[in-house]
Amino acid sequence: MSDFNSDFWPVYISAITVISILACIVLLWTLSTKRVATGGKAGVTGHVWDEDLEEYNNPLPRWWIWLFYITIVFAVIYLALYPGLGRYPGLLKWSSRGQYEAEQAKARETYQPIYAKYAAMSIPDVARDPQAREMGQRLFLNYCAQCHASDARGGKGFPDLTDKDWLYGGDPETIVATITKGRSGMMPAWGKILGDEATRNLADYVIALSGGAHDELRAAYGKELFAANCVACHGPEGKGNPALGAPNLTDKTWLYGGSSTALVETIGKGRNGVMPAWGEFLGDEKIHLLAAYVWGLSNAR
Ligand code: HEC
Ligand code: HEC
Secondary structure, X not given: OHHHHOOHHHHHHHHHHHHHHHHHHHHHHHHHHOOOOOOOOOOEEEEEEOOOEEEEOOOOOHHHHHHHHHHHHHHHHHHHHOOOOOOOOOOOOOOHHHHHHHHHHHHHHHHHXXXXXXXXXXXXXHHOOHHHHHHHHHHHHHHOHHHHOOOOOOEOOEOOXXXXXXXXXXXXXXXXXXXXXXXXXXXXXXXXXXOHHHHHHHHXXXXXXXXXXOOHHHHHHHHHHHHHHOHHHHOOOOOOEOOOOEOOOOOOOOOOOOOHHHHHHXXXXXXXXXXXXOHHHHHHHHHHHHHHHHHHHHOOO
16 A cells, blocks of 8 residues: 555646546547548548448537537536545545545434433333334344344354343343453364264263253263363353353253254364454444343343
């Protein structure tokens, strides 16, 4: 980019623009006054196609020439008003950045009082306000729906935000923290460390934890492996740990699927769900509205 910050390019571009406009004027002027020298025969240029198709040597039609002059006048006026010549800002002082900032300032003026009003209210109160819920939903559809789905029910790897099952916790403060700072779930890969058999045994034990159909023997082996390798994060009873985002394995809510195949993959290859941080991009007031919307989805209004 440093090339574009030097003084050479603005001057170069301005020179090309001005020279092109002048060249157009000269060209039009000569074409409308002078006739091309004919090749002997009067009235024709001497160019012949298809044996007898001859080109007449007439000046360009007036109206057509005038159209060109009008475009040149337009160009000159445009370049005087708008920034088109190097660093010259134009008489109107217009710039795309200026226009953007003016629009932003106008939007801030309109919405700031509304944001401020809700920022001063508690999240449960905001969640009960129909206008705030609508604003929260619009923000959600803009920024969150691509991962959590427009109904916030999520999908494989993206948590359902409408149920009472939370990875990190569902109280207002925790939801605000999740959205502001983001989250990164670190489930290590065990396949290489423990081997395929152990991974399958663990999968059967995890299925047993939530009461699904499983192989008793495998689950018994899995139980020991679980106690040795998994309790640090998922807890002795497999109920999870919100501080780490380690899911509760005893319920029927699955982030990555509860089938034997899905569990073997999760345990064997590990998982790393990433929730982006929005603090800087959205700011506290929008996050307050979003948190209220999300909290409201699973709490009585
Ligand atoms: C790029 C995808 C993506 C986007 C966009 C995204 N999220 Fe998430 N979100 C995730 C993932 C993945 C997780 C789970 C993280 C994990 O597995 O540890 C998550 C987790 C969460 C949680 C924690 C759920 C729990 O059970 O504790 C909340 C709350 C949340 N997101 C809200 C939002 C909101 C509000 C937005 C919009 C501002 C948003 N997310 C945008 C991917 C996304
Ligand atoms: C370092 C902490 C840690 C250890 C140790 C750990 N896990 Fe996990 N586990 C997690 C986290 C965090 C997640 C959520 C990953 C995500 O959000 O992407 C997870 C997710 C899972 C899931 C997916 C649950 C679902 O809802 O889809 C299963 C199954 C699982 N772990 C089983 C195990 C087993 C079995 C072990 C022991 C072999 C184990 N974990 C050891 C942290 C851990």
